[in-house]
Amino acid sequence: MRVIMLGPPGAGKGTQASRLSERLGIPQLSTGDMLRAAAAKGTPVGLAAREVMARGELVSDEVVMECVRERIAEPDAATGFILDGFPRTITQAMGLDEMLAVAGTVLDAVLELRVGEAALLDRVISRAREAKAAGQPVRADDNPEALKVRLDAYRRQTEPLKDYYRLAGLLRTVDGLLPIDRITTRLLIELQL
Template sequence: MRLILLGPPGAGKGTQSARIVEQHGLPQLSTGDMLRAAVAAGTPVGLKAKDVMASGGLVSDEIVVGIVADRIEEPDARGGFILDGFPRTVPQAEALDRMLAEKGIGLDAVIELKVDENALVDRIAKRVADTLARGEPVRKDDNPEAFKTRLVAYRELTAPLSEYYAKKGLLRVLDGMQPIDQVTAEIARILQPQPA
């Protein structure tokens, strides 16, 4: 099972990814984590990324796709994976499709969590309060202004992925404003093997 979860920041992708990991034993592949691991391991792609990151630049789509390509070859990802934070743009999705096609594999589903953006601001405030109550540090981007900036970037860059994957017949849209357990149940229904 190879999945992508889409949705704006705060939509619940992290929560649902963790539940899919727990239920299906799939690794959640975060491009940020993979970049750092590839740099630390000194892989050829990691060395390219290190140079770009050291100069303060953004890592190219080619490098990110290379890191994803290397990571999905590892034993824990051979049976499937959840992509987290990638693709973020249609060109990245196209590059991902080419790389997967070269490996003879494809995506099984792209699940989009649709949410009310105004309600997301309240959700982020609650997340901050819960994090502080647990005595944990709050993410730098968990404040209303930074969050609104992230929403604008999502709308401009990432939202077009919905149409891209809908045209491929892969997109499944869920109401991300439902209770967490309800969203989990709907995702579980989507991921159930379909009768042949």
């Protein structure tokens, strides 16, 4: 099964991707994790990504696409994967479609977690408070100002993917405000599992 998790920052994509990964026995592939792993391995694409990230810049679509291509070619992704944080743009989505076509496969579903902006703000503030109370580091982007910037970028770049995948018949939307276990159950139902 080849799945994309879609939704705004703070919607719970990482949490649900991890749960689905465990349940389905396929890897959760986070773009950030893939880029860091490629950099650590010293692959050509990893070295290019490391250089760009060290300058604090965004990694180009070409480098991200090559990183994804390398990662989904690994043996543990042969039967499927869950993409978390990719694609972020229509250009990346079209590149992914081409990449999968060359490999002789297609996406099975795009799972969108729908959460309103007020709830996202509450989640980010709560996550920061909980991390601080537990003595853990607080994510640099867990604050209202950073969330606003991230949401603006999401609206401009990533939200158009909903229509792209809806037209392809792949988009499945689940209420991201349900309790965590109920969200997982709804996602599995949407995957017809």
